[in-house]
Amino acid sequence: MAPKPRRMRLTPELVARVLSVDDSLPQPFTAPSDADHDDTVRAILAAAPSADEVWLFAYGSLMWNPACDFVEQRVGFVPGWRRSFCLGWDRWFRGSDRQPGLMLSLDRGGQCKGAVYRLPPDAIEANLGRLFRREMRAKPSAHSPRWVNVRTENGPLHAITFVINRNSGRYVRGLSLEQIADALALACGPWGSMADYLHSTVSHLEGMGIHDRQLWRLQELVGERIEASTAEDLPAK
Secondary structure, three states, X not given: OOOOOOOOOOOHHXXXXXXXXXXXXXXXXXXXXXXXXXXXXXXXXXXXXXXXXXXXXXXXXXXXXXXXXXXXXXXXXXEEEEEEEEEEEEOOOOOOOOOOEEEEEEEEEEEEEEEEEEXXXXXHHHHHHHHHHHHOOOEOOXXXXXXXXXXXXXXXXXXXXXXXXXXXXXXXXXXXXXXXXXXXXXXEXXXXXXXXXXXXXXXXXXXXXXXXXHHXXXXXXXXXXHHXXXXXXXXXX
């Protein structure tokens, strides 16, 4: 018998209480050109172990909103890297100037479980182009593609994933889980709220049988903060 799914503290009802604020800033960075993206695709494929079998390791939004097609999916384990809310401060997508957000990236140290997708062999470059255009919106990028070793039940493989550039000005470190929760409970922008981003990530991980203890604790903290901050706004019963 399959185990009963855990009940998340951060419910869709609480996520819906986080309202967008209309003060997102114009993007202050230069977006990569089509030629830039084409160069990145060629560079990453030049280091591919196989020209016909290219995998993508997803650990955040790419699990529940893939930016590319795939023909196979597995659960994968990446040693030496951990998912971390270290990509900030977002004032343009899921945050604003008043309430900036933090996005997930992979940072060195620890380990990470997520989804591994095999791209269609006949459309690898096209799918990587779509993927890079969504994930790399600034030049230079603070969130860059690289190859990592992935362990799966069907054996080891190499996959492309996105990792934080620690030399970037957008690398955020040293925050406690409580400080991260403070930011995620309030941040919202044109793409939606950080609470929704967190809820989708945790629920998809749980659906895949992956229990990330830190993210689970984080969703509890964010749920508590949203409920406490919006309790006065609810109609009396």
